[in-house]
Amino acid sequence: MGEDVTAPPLDGQDPLRLLPPVEPVRLLASDGTLHEDEAHPVELSDEALLAIHRAMVLTRRVDREAINLQRQGQLGVYASCLGQEAAQVASAWALDEADWVFPSYRELGSAIVRDVDPADLLHLFRGTWLSNHDPYEHRFALLSIPIGTQALHATGFAMGARFDDNPVVTMVYFGDGGTSEGDPHEAMTFAGVMQAPVVFFVQNNRYAISVPLDRQTAAPTLAHKAVGYGLPGFRCDGNDPLATYAVTRRAVERARAGKGPALIEALTYRMEAHTTSDDPTRYRSKEELEEAARTDPIARMRNHLRQRDLLDDATEARFEEEAAERARAVREAIYDAPHGDPLELFDHVYLADRADLAAQREELRAELATRDEEAGADGAADPGTGDAGGER
Ligand SMILES: Cc1ncc(C[n+]2csc(CCOP(=O)(O)OP(=O)(O)O)c2C)c(N)n1
Structure with missing residues (x-):
């Protein structure tokens, strides 16, 4: 009693330093024009920019193939990442090779960056097996279907690495819906207290199945939730691969430098159904979808690379052909695979x-x-x- 309850935290630092700017970081306009920002340097070579684009093109093509395979009865269900390619590919790109990814069920793009064979993941959706890839080889954990559980795995792993003086950073993906679950809440509380080197990467794709964001939370933004855990919150345009990379890289670097965990909210849009079992026409309009299509991350990156003369017709055709070839290989591996x-x-x-x-x-x-x-x-x-x- 008698204590000043408005006193600042014991470390004397201003808690407002943790607040995210409400405006998300955006470096590429939708026509692909780059607006550089000193606070968010991109620091990617021309080769890396092209490789990111290539991975996004590949992700989209394989994603389409997975939907087709489900339609043909070869997969029980599939959760598409259409529209979320930049959020996934560019964030995974910000990790070092030894770092670990803890995905949900939608992270095909991040898996492709970690060189996981997509067919190995699709076995889970076929029901042939829990997944086929070796998590240790790719530093990419098994897909997690129970919402948000992977946040605890990533935090525990990061704490373990820290106890071992191993400079590994973990990154966990979950959705806007996941932020309402107990597991990410516990994970972020723990990570904040223990200063675990983990980056919580929320893909805010605007829906948890049919539940829109405004029915999910009354918080000003999802990134604002970070303050409650003592973490800095960051926001980026998740359909802008350069902004996503720059923001994530900064969070990864500070975690590796011992400055603790962070929460990133990447604003994106799920352009497909929640899964192949869902009918999104029941809860969102054609107009909304058309509007979202105008923020397509692949078109934006393509325009940017074209503007900088990094992408020509021949390279584009090569990327498309490679992607089609990979999709064929996925089809061959999955079709009628024995259970x-x-x-x-x-x-x-x-x-x-x-x-x-x-x-x-x-x-x-x-x-x-x-x-x-x-x-x-x-x-x-x-x-x-x-x-x-x-x-x-
Ligand atoms: C613990 C748990 N509760 C409920 C479900 C059923 N479920 C599957 S996906 C989903 C919505 C998740 O939405 P979000 O976290 O926003 O991720 P998104 O699917 O949009 O990527 C729910 C409720 C589940 N898989 N696990």
Whole structure:
């Protein structure tokens, strides 16, 4: 009692230093013109700029192929990243090779930057396996479907690295909806207290399935939430690859220098459905979509590279052809890929056996045996149909 409750924090620093400017950092106008900003230097070579564009083109082409594969019954479901290519590719580009990425289910673009074979990720959506890539080889963790859980993994990993004096930074992706979940809240609280070298990268794509941002939070912006955890908040135009890179690189560098975690809000737009199971026409208008198409990140980067004479017709055609070739390879790897034994699911949950899991395993085994018997009785089993839902 009697204490001045308005006293500044004990370290005497002004807490307002953590507040993000409300205007997001934007360096490329939608026609591709660069407006340089001394506070956000881009520092990317011409080769790197072209490589970022190439990765975005590749992401878009493979994303389209994944949707097609789902439509043909080869994937159970797929979560498209159409429109979010810059947010994903440019942010992943800001990491060093030894740094780690903790993705949600939508980060095809970041996976491509980490050289993960997209087909390896799509096995999860087919239900053949949990994912095929080696997380250690690519420093890219397995996709996380439960919203926001990966924020805890990234924070724990970053704390571990810090205890080991290993200069690794982790970056975790989650959506605007994820900011309402408990796990990112706990992760950011912990990261702030422990000064873990983790960058929380929120792709604000305006929707959590059908829930728009204004039904998600009453905060002025998502980046403002950072202050409550003692983290600096940053905002960038997530459809501007140069701004996204510059802002993320700064956050990564300060984390590596021991200055602690940060929260970045990248403003973007999910141009496809939430997943292939969703019908977005029920909650957003054609006009809104047309407006969003005008901020297309790939068109913006293409215009920029054209303006600087870094991209010509031949290079563009080569990027498109390479992307088509990769999409063909993904199709070949996924089409009719044999499903594993569903019972293997239980083998990788805990190191030691557990009675509850053993009971669930037995329940599934019995159910599958009954299904096989029924299928055998009416001759309906046809493992060659390619139906990802029915086939095991
Ligand atoms: C813990 C948990 N609750 C609910 C769901 C169902 N669910 C899947 S995606 C989603 C919305 C997520 O929205 P957002 O975090 O904005 O990410 P986006 O899908 O837009 O990339 C929900 C509620 C889930 N996967 N996990």
